[in-house]
Amino acid sequence: MQTIVIGHRNPDMDSICSAIAYAELKQKLGTPNVIAGRAGNTNERIDFVLQKFGVPAPEFISDVAPRVADVMETQVISVPHHSSIDHAMNSIEMKRMRGLPVVDSENRCLGLLSGWKVSQYLFPQREDTDSWREIFGSLGDIVGAFEGQFLAGEPDEQQNKVVFMVAAMSRASFGQRLQRHQSDRVIVFVGDREEIQADAISAKVLAIVITGGLGVSAKIRSAAKEAGVRLLSSRYDTATTVLSARGATKIDSMIDHQFTSFMPETPLKSARHIVSGSSEYIFPVLDDDKRLVGILSKSHFIRPIPRQLILVDHNELSQAVKGAGEVQIVEVLDHHRLASFSTDIPILFWNNPVGSTSTLVALSYKQHSVPIEPATAGLLMAGLISDTLNLTSPTATPIDANILQELSKIAGVEPAKLAEGIFAVGSPLLTLAPGEVILADCKDYQEEGFKFSVSQIEELGYSHFYVKEKELLEALDGYRAKESSYFAALLVTDVNTQNSLLLISAPAEFLETMTYPRLSPYLFELHSVVSRKKQLVPYLLDCLHKINATVS
Numbered sequence: 406m407q408t409i410v411i412g413h414r415n416p417d418m419d420s421i422c423s424a425i426a427y428a429e430l431k432q433k434l435g436t437p438n439v440i441a442g443r444a445g446n447t448n449e450r451i452d453f454v455l456q457k458f459g460v461p462a463p464e465f466i467s468d469v470a471p472r473v474a475d476v477m478e479t480q481v482i483s484v485p486h487h488s489s490i491d492h493a494m495n496s497i498e499m500k501r502m503r504g505l506p507v508v509d510s511e512n513r514c515l516g517l518l519s520g521w522k523v524s525q526y527l528f529p530q531r532e533d534t535d536s537w538r539e540i541f542g543s544l545g546d547i548v549g550a551f552e553g554q555f556l557a558g559e560p561d562e563q564q565n566k567v568v569f570m571v572a573a574m575s576r577a578s579f580g581q582r583l584q585r586h587q588s589d590r591v592i593v594f595v596g597d598r599e600e601i602q603a604d605a606i607s608a609k610v611l612a613i614v615i616t617g618g619l620g621v622s623a624k625i626r627s628a629a630k631e632a633g634v635r636l637l638s639s640r641y642d643t644a645t646t647v648l649s650a651r652g653a654t655k656i657d658s659m660i661d662h663q664f665t666s667f668m669p670e671t672p673l674k675s676a677r678h679i680v681s682g683s684s685e686y687i688f689p690v691l692d693d694d695k696r697l698v699g700i701l702s703k704s705h706f707i708r709p710i711p712r713q714l715i716l717v718d719h720n721e722l723s724q725a726v727k728g729a730g731e732v733q734i735v736e737v738l739d740h741h742r743l744a745s746f747s748t749d750i751p752i753l754f755w756n757n758p759v760g761s762t763s764t765l766v767a768l769s770y771k772q773h774s775v776p777i778e779p780a781t782a783g784l785l786m787a788g789l790i791s792d793t794l795n796l797t798s799p800t801a802t803p804i805d806a807n808i809l810q811e812l813s814k815i816a817g818v819e820p821a822k823l824a825e826g827i828f829a830v831g832s833p834l835l836t837l838a839p840g841e842v843i844l845a846d847c848k849d850y851q852e853e854g855f856k857f858s859v860s861q862i863e864e865l866g867y868s869h870f871y872v873k874e875k876e877l878l879e880a881l882d883g884y885r886a887k888e889s890s891y892f893a894a895l896l897v898t899d900v901n902t903q904n905s906l907l908l909i910s911a912p913a914e915f916l917e918t919m920t921y922p923r924l925s926p927y928l929f930e931l932h933s934v935v936s937r938k939k940q941l942v943p944y945l946l947d948c949l950h951k952i953n954a955t956v957s
């Protein structure tokens with residue numbers, strides 16, 4: 406079982422840092438196979454922090470939905486093509502499987518061999534009795550099937566259609582019977598009837614098998630050698646020898662080349678859909694080179710998925726990594742509103758409206774009396790500082806302040822210094838195109854009967870903003886049109902002064918209701934506003950409420 410600790414999609418600093426630190430805590434507490442994941446790309450600020458504390462970024466995980474590889478059988482029994490029926494049947498019997506994949510010498514799947522096809526061969530239709538005594542195989546295999554000995558001549562590995570003939574009749578009948586077939590395709594099974602043996606040699610049959618371990622005269626041996634007819638001895642009686650020899654036939658003609666296969670990455674959901682509508686019994690799982698890497702059968706779908714999630718910094722499935730709803734969620738650590746899911750088992754669910762999830766992770770370390778490594782303390786500081794704008798956001802609590810102090814001592818880093826370093830790099834305005842600036846941290850809302858979006862970026866000062874103001878407004882116009890939203894806003898927060906600007910694409914009626922100082926038709930100055938969720942969104946909802954009141 407793998408446990409993935411992972412933050413929300415479009416991860417921010419808090420999501421990345423709390424996931425890394427919490428995965429480490431779980432490892433220290435003895436949870437096996439825990440990894441930290443990220444449900445999206447890091448940004449320059451996150452990279453700066455990871456580099457500063459020498460910690461690699463968590464593994465990118467795009468989708469955790471169950472896949473075929475999660476439940477398939479990897480201990481695959483397959484049969485090589487050109488195998489004999491004898492060999493294949495033993496494998497089927499061994500695993501009590503209803504069929505087997507057939508592979509070439511490079512383990513590429515050529516098709517399926519079903520028990521049904523084999524039994525059809527062993528017991529053909531009544532009207533097809535001629536085929537009972539025909540087999541396709543090499544003399545070497547046939548002789549091997551009944552462990553025969555060569556008395557004259559050599560084995561031959563060439564694959565041929567061969568006719569079995571049991572000489573249990575008079576010479577005259579034998580002669581007539583032999584004429585019906587091409588004699589060099591015939592293997593005669595006979596006991597110690599020397600005249601028949603001699604006739605078969607004269608007819609230049611493919612081989613003569615002397616059954617029952619009976620002796621053969623020197624005369625017959627030399628006649629066979631001279632005529633180039635192979636002479637063999639079987640220690641089994643005629644019936645047993647012939648039945649064993651039939652097992653030497655090659656499976657190649659019995660392979661079903663039409664079959665349904667999956668890739669290891671195939672979502673289990675779609676595989677289930679296909680399998681439930683299929684009458685096939687096994688489904689080969691093939692890699693990119695068509696090599697057999699597993700087998701899926703209907704019974705495998707009830708196997709447990711070997712992957713579970715711990716969500717940090719979010720509790721809404723709509724914000725979670727793709728497929729989160731299809732696997733077990735075993736813990737949630739968050740500081741947002743609740744809009745959650747239900748679970749089958751009791752889980753640890755800790756939602757606490759402190760300034761950051763990193764704060765909660767630090768508290769978890771304390772709860773378990775596990776010391777925090779200096780680098781991890783640095784990461785948690787970064788998550789906390791980033792989410793609370795170094796404790797200046799109204800979302801910050803005294804708990805955050807205490808934890809930040811403690812972390813600072815462990816990491817040996819001043820919070821103010823770290824904050825400066827974080828916000829100095831990767832200005833979204835300098836590193837991203839206007840359209841990307843809008844999307845970097847964009848939240849969509851549907852409230853008061855209106856659809857709207859609020860994006861937020863943190864900058865050191867507004868100088869880069871004023872240069873791009875026009876393009877940013879165009880990007881907001883575009884996003885608003887695309888989403889058919891009532892308005893689209895961008896909050897540009899200056900982390901130095903703890904003030905913000907609000908650039909907004911909205912109808913005139915809405916702009917009129919805004920009470921903040923208006924710097925230009927679409928730009929407002931929001932003094933002391935830094936928190937989208939605690940300050941701006943409640944204010945905007947209030948404005949929408951006014952619009953509704955006016956309309957009605």
Ligand SMILES: [Mn+2]
Nearest residue numbers: 419718762792
């Ligand atoms: Mn957070």
